[in-house]
Amino acid sequence: MASPDELDVLGITTVAGNVPLELTQRNARMMCDIAGQQALPVFAGCEKPMVLDAITAEYIHGDTGIDGVDVFEPETPLQEQHAVDYLIETLLFAEKGSVTLVLTGPMTNLGTAIEREPKILDGVREIVSMGGAMREGGNRSPSAEFNILVDPHAADIVYNCGKPITAMGLDITHKVLSTRERVARIRELGNNVAEATANMLSFFHRYDTKKYGSEGAPLHDPCTVAWLLRPELFETKHCNVSVETESELTLGHTAVDFWHVTDRPPNVDWASDINAAGFYDLLVERLARFGDS
DSSP states (O other), rough: OOOOTTTOOOOOOOSSSSSOHHHHHHHHHHHHHHHTTSOEEEEESSSSOOOOOOOOHHHOOOOOOOSOOOOOOSOOOOOOOOOHHHHHHHHHHSSSSSSEEESSOOOOHHHHHHHOOOOOOOOEEEEEEEOOOTTTOOOBBBBOOOHHHHHHHHHHHHHHHSOOEEEHHHHHHTTTTTEEHHEEEEEEEHHHHHHHHHHHHHHHHHHHHHHHHSSSEEEHHHHHHHHHGGGGEEEEEEEEEEHHHHHHHHTEEEETTOOOOOOOOOOEEEEEEEOHHHHHHHHHHHHHHGGGO
């Protein structure tokens, strides 16, 4: 929304994630309102994972899924079409290799769409996802990151779909900490979007600093868009990433063959390092643009 010259956002699809679907779709529409983007189409998708029961994370994000922001009924309308149908229709009719998919939650919508109509992959240019972990272990179980744990079967489908994929796991997001100084820098911008961002980060700060003993909460989802805007901020390695879908003990674990110790073919560009200062400079610069509207 803050980078129209570089990114043409076609739509937003929502899924059951940190809170149930009825709240995630409302939260997405609230963010559109706050950003002044009420014309951006928002679609509600799958209410539960492809195989498993739903897992939510109110203990981190609050009962609303967006605690830190005053909840209101957004003006941005919810589209009648199901998100999976929207993905299928959009990608089937898209020019070959023209659409980039950014995944910042469980991959249920895309996994379902691929399973239903594999031909949609012809329209995909690349996929950028936030999910998984290698050295950082897990944040929802001892060995699994939340987005992958919620729907490992969908992640397995997506990671093996054959399209270029860049994955931002906890190894990256735990390096971009929203310290008090960085949050203050965002708040000083003074526009509505920056204020909402600072408020949410301040709320998350309480949980993450207590859990990890860090100087601030990690910023997960924005790493995906930062990669599209400034890939030079990241270091990646092309390797195989496999998702555990069977084990009760390690369900949702992303087995990252970073050192190529198996003969499994590489399928993901795994982000391994990030310029945190450069990331926050980019974030602040783009948030400042909302003050011009």
